Amino acid sequence: MVVRVAQYTVDVEEVDVMAAFWSAALGYRVEQGGDGSAKLYPQAAGDGPTVWLQGSGTAKRGKNRLHLDLVSDRDADTEVRRLVSLGARRADVGQTGDEQFVVLADPEGNEFCVLDQAPSRP
Numbered sequence: 001m002v003v004r005v006a007q008y009t010v011d012v013e014e015v016d017v018m019a020a021f022w023s024a025a026l027g028y029r030v031e032q033g034g035d036g037s038a039k040l041y042p043q044a045a046g047d048g049p050t051v052w053l054q055g056s057g058t059a060k061r062g063k064n065r066l067h068l069d070l071v072s073d074r075d076a077d078t079e080v081r082r083l084v085s086l087g088a089r090r091a092d093v094g095q096t097g098d099e100q101f102v103v104l105a106d107p108e109g110n111e112f113c114v115l116d117q118a119p120s121r122p
Helices: 015-026 076-086
Strands: 007-012 029-032 038-041 050-055 068-070 101-105 111-115
Touching (some): 015 038, 015 076
Antiparallel strands (some): 038 050
16 A cells, blocks of 8 residues: 555644635635634545645745645646736746746745646656
């Protein structure tokens, strides 16, 4: 047996701000936790892992060691514009400009990528 990614957990400073951004970005529904956290669920089971936003009370420091790679059913440039309108910003992590992805950061600076296309499978 192998394991699967069931949930992506992010320590955040402002749970409400991040829940609003990520739920709009991913099209997920939000359930606020009684402990100040928020859990984001895909609209349909099996459409991706849940996202748990847990309040850390501290700001992000340094570059992420793990990040999300997102792909859209529309062209990447359109998706990047939509995500920027939601509060993302372009991020420079040393890319050359020849990549087939765009690096963005969410409202608290957590980097993620928007891929031109889904990764191919062998």
